[in-house]
Amino acid sequence: MNKDIATPSRTREILQKHGFSFKKSLGQNFLTDPNILQKIVAAAEIDEHTNVIEVGPGIGALTEHLARAAHQVLAFEIDDRLIPVLADTLSPYDNVKVVHQDILQVDLKKETDYFDQSGPIKVVANLPYYITTPIMMHILESDLVVDELVVMMQREVADRISAKPGTKAYGSLSIAVQYYMEATTAFIVPKTVFIPQPNVDSAILRLVRRKTPAVAVTNEAEFFKLTKASFILRRKTLWNNLLNSYGKDDAAKKWLESSLQQAEIDPKRRGETLSLEEFARLSNALEANKK
């Protein structure tokens, strides 16, 4: 087996050889602990049938662990300076394709033509923290059905995604993700295993696709609009937030009032207390009562 990229000494050696300097603006914090990488691969339950998509391979620390365990790995890296570095560090692996592209611009469905065998598709990544949420939504809303994501992110964002109703962290992001996926925090990662060290704690979040969405809604776009509207001003009641988004005229008031009544939801409650089921009930009532 090749010497791990992800030790502090080998990482420094690679950076020096290629004259690489970190770009903070691209969220470049490289992992330098093979044990953590092994734990990530284990949490993702990758085997020789798994096709893996990686976001931001950096110098290939995680990529090589994925390449050893998976069938194939498709990695998207935005920084052109890393492309020759990756060609060098990943040369021992013939089951990896590195694509020089911004992940937010990638048509995932099209790019996954690379995979030469059908099998579960999993996203495994140490995400660039400055765009964690846009990346998550880009993947979840793409035409490609990703079965599982095991991704490192700021602990605070992982907490928000996996939050339960009635907690401070619960919001429209929790609902947007939990609608499609079951979310759990796999483990916490200390700052000390990165070069350079980030300012915040990190967590590995595991998301597993549900067979069907968590709740049945008649109009998905309206459901997500409702959940966003309900959290715009967290300290306000549901009623006030809904009036602000849907209009304050008599017709709108009547529509909202009768829908809330039909869904058996007290308008004086705050959005953060409503479960996914309750939001679905309210969204379906609003749809049914539309003029």
Ligand code: SAM
């Ligand atoms: N996977 C490596 C590791 O664990 O050591 C690097 C992880 S580092 C936190 C994030 C990586 O994402 C960097 O290599 C950065 O250049 C890359 N990146 C940042 N923005 C990106 C984007 N929009 N699309 C693709 N890659 C991006």
